Amino acid sequence: MTLQSGYxxxxxxxxxxxxxxxxxxxxxxxxSLILRLENTExxxxxxxxxxxxxxxxxxxxxxxxxxxxxxxxxWRVALAQSQRQVQTQIAARAAQQGESAxxxxxxxxxSDYYAPAAExxxxxxxxxxxxxxxxxxxxxxxxxxxxxxxxxxxxxLMVAPLPRESFRLFSGLQPLPAASSGFMAHTALVHAEGSxxxxxxxxxxxxxxxxxxxxxxxxxxxxxxxxxxxDGVFTGGLSGVAFGPEVGLISRVTQGCQPxxxxxxxxxxxxxxVVSLDGKPALxxxxxxxxxxxxxxxxxxxxxxxxTLVGLITATExxxxxxxxxxxxxxxxHLVGVDRQxxxxxxxxxxxxGMRLAFCTRNAExxxxxxxxxxxxxxxxxxxxxxxxxxxxxxxxxxxxGGPHFxxxxxxxxxxxxxxxxxxxxxxxxxxxxxxxxxxxxxGVLTVFTTPG
Numbered sequence: 001m002t003l004q005s006g007y008x009x010x011x012x013x014x015x016x017x018x019x020x021x022x023x024x025x026x027x028x029x030x031x032s033l034i035l036r037l038e039n040t041e042x043x044x045x046x047x048x049x050x051x052x053x054x055x056x057x058x059x060x061x062x063x064x065x066x067x068x069x070x071x072x073x074x075w076r077v078a079l080a081q082s083q084r085q086v087q088t089q090i091a092a093r094a095a096q097q098g099e100s101a102x103x104x105x106x107x108x109x110x111s112d113y114y115a116p117a118a119e120x121x122x123x124x125x126x127x128x129x130x131x132x133x134x135x136x137x138x139x140x141x142x143x144x145x146x147x148x149x150x151x152x153x154x155x156x157l158m159v160a161p162l163p164r165e166s167f168r169l170f171s172g173l174q175p176l177p178a179a180s181s182g183f184m185a186h187t188a189l190v191h192a193e194g195s196x197x198x199x200x201x202x203x204x205x206x207x208x209x210x211x212x213x214x215x216x217x218x219x220x221x222x223x224x225x226x227x228x229x230x231d232g233v234f235t236g237g238l239s240g241v242a243f244g245p246e247v248g249l250i251s252r253v254t255q256g257c258q259p260x261x262x263x264x265x266x267x268x269x270x271x272x273x274v275v276s277l278d279g280k281p282a283l284x285x286x287x288x289x290x291x292x293x294x295x296x297x298x299x300x301x302x303x304x305x306x307x308t309l310v311g312l313i314t315a316t317e318x319x320x321x322x323x324x325x326x327x328x329x330x331x332x333x334h335l336v337g338v339d340r341q342x343x344x345x346x347x348x349x350x351x352x353x354g355m356r357l358a359f360c361t362r363n364a365e366x367x368x369x370x371x372x373x374x375x376x377x378x379x380x381x382x383x384x385x386x387x388x389x390x391x392x393x394x395x396x397x398x399x400x401x402g403g404p405h406f407x408x409x410x411x412x413x414x415x416x417x418x419x420x421x422x423x424x425x426x427x428x429x430x431x432x433x434x435x436x437x438x439x440x441x442x443x444g445v446l447t448v449f450t451t452p453g
Contacts, residue, residue, distance in 0.1 A: 064391050064392070064424070064451075065158055065159065065160045065161075065391050065392030065424040065449065066086055066089050066090065066103070066158065066159050066160075066424060067144055067145060067156070067157065067158045067392070067424035067425060067426055068081075068082040068083075068085040068086050068089075068144075068156070068157050068158075069082060069142070069144040069147060069149070069154065069155065069156040069157070069426070070082045070154065070155065071149050071152055071153060071154035072153060072154075073153055075110075075113075075114045075117050075120075075121060075153065075155070078114075078153070078154065078155050079121055079124055079125075079155060082155060082156075082157050083124075083125070083128045083129070083157070086129070086157060086159060087128070087129075090103065090159075100161070101161040102131060102161060103129070103131070103132055103159040103160065103161050104131065104132060104133065104160070104161060104162050104163070104164050104167075105132065105133055105135075105159065105160045105162050105167055105241065106125065106129065106132040106133065106134045106135070106157065106158065106159045106160075107134075107135060107136055107156075107157065107158040107159075107394065107426050108121065108122070108125060108134055108135075108136035108155065108156075108157055108229065109136050109137060109138070109139065109142040109143075109155065109156045109426055109427065109428040110136065110137075110138045110139075110142065110154075110155050111138065111139065111140070111141060111142050111149055111151075111152060111153055111154045111155065112138050112139065112140055112221070112222035112223050112224055112225070113152070113153035113154075114138070114153060114154075114155060115138045115222050115224055115225040115226075115227060116224070116225060118138070118225075118227055118229065118233045119233050121155070122134060122229060122232075122233060125157075129159065132159055133167075133169055133231055133241075134229060134230075134231060135169060135189065135191065135228075135229055135230050135231075135239070135240055135241050136191065136228070136229045137191040137218075137220045137227065137228040137229065137428060138220050138221070138222040138225070138226065138227055138228075138428070139220060139221045139222065139399065139428035139429045139430060139431075140221045140222070140223060140399050140429055141399065141402055141428065141429035142154055142155060142156045142426075142427070142428045142429070143156065143395060143397070143412075143413050143425070143426065143427040143428065143429070144156045144413070144425060144426055144427075145413070145416075145417050145422055145423065145424060145425040146410060146413050146414050146416075146417035146422075147410055147413055148402050148403050148409065148410050148412065148413050148429075150402050150403065150404065150429060156426040156427075156428075157426070158392060158394075158424055158425075158426040160391070160392055160449070162247060163246065165183070165244070166243065166244045166246045166247050167241050167242060167243050167244065167247065168183055168185065168241065168242050169230045169231055169239070169240070169241050169242075170188075170230065170239060170240060170241070170242060171230040171231075171232060171234055171237070171238075171239035171240075172234065172237050172239070173232065174230070174231075176188070176206070176209050176242055183242075183244060184211055184244060184245065185209060185210045185211065185242035185243070185244065186210055186211040186212050186214075186242075186243060186244055186245045186247075187210055187211075187212050187214045187215070187216070187242070187243050187247075187249065187251075188206065188210055188214075188215050188216075188217075188240055188241065188242040188243065189215075189216055189217050189240045189241050189242075189243075189394065189447075190203070190206065190215050190216070190217035190218075190238055190239075190240040190434050191217050191218065191219075191220065191228035191229070191230075191238065191239055191240050192217070192218075192219050192220070192228065192237065192238035192239075192434070193219065193220055193226045193227070193228065193235065193236050193237065193238070194219040194220070194226070194431045194432055195226070195236070196236055196237050196238065199238070199439070200439055202237075202238060203215060203238075203434065203437045203438075203439060204437045206238070206437075207436060207437035208437075210242065211245070213436060213437065214251065214435075214436050215434050215435065215436060215437060216251050216394070216396070216434060216435055216445050216447045217240060217396060217433075217434045217445070218396035218428065218430030218431070218432060218433045218434055218445065219430050219431040219432040219433075219434070219439075220430070220431060221399045221428070221429060221430050221431035226431075228240075247449065248388065248449065248450035248451065249447055249448060249449050249450060250378050250381060250382070250447070250448050250450060251435065251445065251446065251447040251448070252374035252375075252377060252378060252445075252446050253374070253433075253435045253440065253443055253444070253445055254367070254370045254371045254373070254374045254443060254444040254445075254446065255326045255330065255332075255366075255367070255370050255442070255443055256332075256362060256363075256366075256367040256370075256398060256400075256401055256405075256442035256443055256444070257309055257311065257326065257332050257360040257361060257362050257363065257366070257367075257442050258326075258360055258361060258362075258363040258366040259311060259326060259358040259359070259360045260289060260290065260308075260358075260359055260360055260361055261285075261288075261289025261290070261358055261359045262289070262358065263313060263356045263357070263358045264277040264278045264285060264356060264357050264358065265277065265278055265356055266351060266355050266356065266357050267279050269351035269355075270351075271350060271351070272336075272346055272347055272348065272349060272350055272351060273344050273345070273346050273351075274344065274345045274346075274347060274351065274357065275342075275344050277357060281343035282343060282344060282345045283338060283339075283340065283343035283344065283345060284343060286308070286345060286359055289359045290304055290308065290359065292304055298340075301338065301340070305335050305338060307361055307362075308335055308359055308360075308361060309332050309333065309334060309335065309359070309360050309361065309362070309442070310332070310333055310334075310335060310345075310347050310357050310358070310359055310360065311326050311330045311331070311332050311357065311358045311359075311360045312330065312331050312332075312333060312347075312349060312351075312355055312356075312357055313326075313329065313330050313355065313356040313357070313358070314329060314331075314352060314354070314355055326358075326360070329438065330358075331349070331438055331439070331440055331441070332360065332440070332441045332442050332443070333347050333348045333349040333441065334347065334348045334441075335347055335348075336348050362400075362405070362442060364405055364406055364407060367401065367405070367406070367442075368406060368411075368415060371412070371415050371416065371419075371444060371446075372415060372419055374444075374446055375415070375416055375419030375420050375446060376419050378420065378446065378448050379419060379420055379421075382448075382450065388450045388451065388452055389450065389451060389452075390420065390421070390423040390448050390449070390450060391423075391424075391449045391450060391451045392423065392424045392425065392448075392449045393416075393420065393423050393424070393425040393426075393446065393447060393448045393449065394425070394426060394427055394446075394447045394449075395413070395416060395425055395426075395427035395444060395445070395446050395447075396427055396428060396430050396433050396434070396444065396445045397412060397427065397428075397429050397430065397433070397443075397444040397445075398429065398430060398432075398433060398440075398441060398442045398443060398444065399429040399430060399431060400441075400442055401429070401442065401444065402429055412444075413425075416446065420448070423448065433445045
């Protein structure tokens, strides 16, 4: 059964800076074990899978997450292979440690080839892994540690042994509980459908219900059936899982575009129409920043607009991390039209008072450098601070990124793995990325869950 409902809007609170670093409660040590089962032959064909545990030391951890993935034309084969590998690793952990913490929370990301079977897949996961609460969504691609499946039938799974009292699933049927319930949400993973009315307002309201104001996640990007899961399959709205203060995590946003001109003040605008920048006609400013003549033909102008984006900067503290780069609060939007007579630009976003604007283009080299930067920052923060290590990670990347944009198959996820190591990781390629209360485009949102070392 598909539930035609998403998250309902609640009350308000406040938001904090983009970087979140929440301390977890003490737990046990970790281990490193990588089991690769590449291109496994089955009676139904070839399945590609990988499963990993990760962490310093040699003992298996009660806190490490478990990841698996598989690709096959038949979702049943891919799911069975992934479940088998998860169960094998859970059994190996139990054999090594004896009594182990139960796995309680699971992620399931499906490529849109499997979207029609979402209910059957969720039923099977519940049957084979009882006691696990599942969240997830669909995308044109899914990802695991070092691996991308783009435009092919595949799924990725990850399970975590979090205390049951440390998280709560939410959806339209199961709203996020109020603080008076005894559970205080500090941050939340969100999956949503992009066509949801007033989605940006819903994100603001959900952000206000968390102690940090920090959300992370993304929009489904299915070409056939957009949906998301939170112990049910939903179309429309949003759903996900909120985490309490005992769940440690570090999250960063990586930009995929590079400014090609200065940051300009929007001095006159109406709705999504930009009339003037720095007191000058908006079209004149764009042509100046792009190095184009004012008398270029309509065709040449259209060509220029097709490769030009705008970065909208709303926060005065959004300082670039490096010269020539956007800060984390910059949201990138498309130029959707131009009025040559009145020199007005139309962009795919409502303009707010005090916004600044910079013209930009997608840049694969800049995107790779910035991705390395945020992954390295996370690793360095863990190594330099209190004794903590990575237990698992979620990476949500724009559907316009991935290997094709980075130059080779799996290239984007291999950049992440090279910087972080073989931490269990799952993710998907989204129709929009969520961080804090912002909805981004052409970015990646990397979130690492931590446990004490």
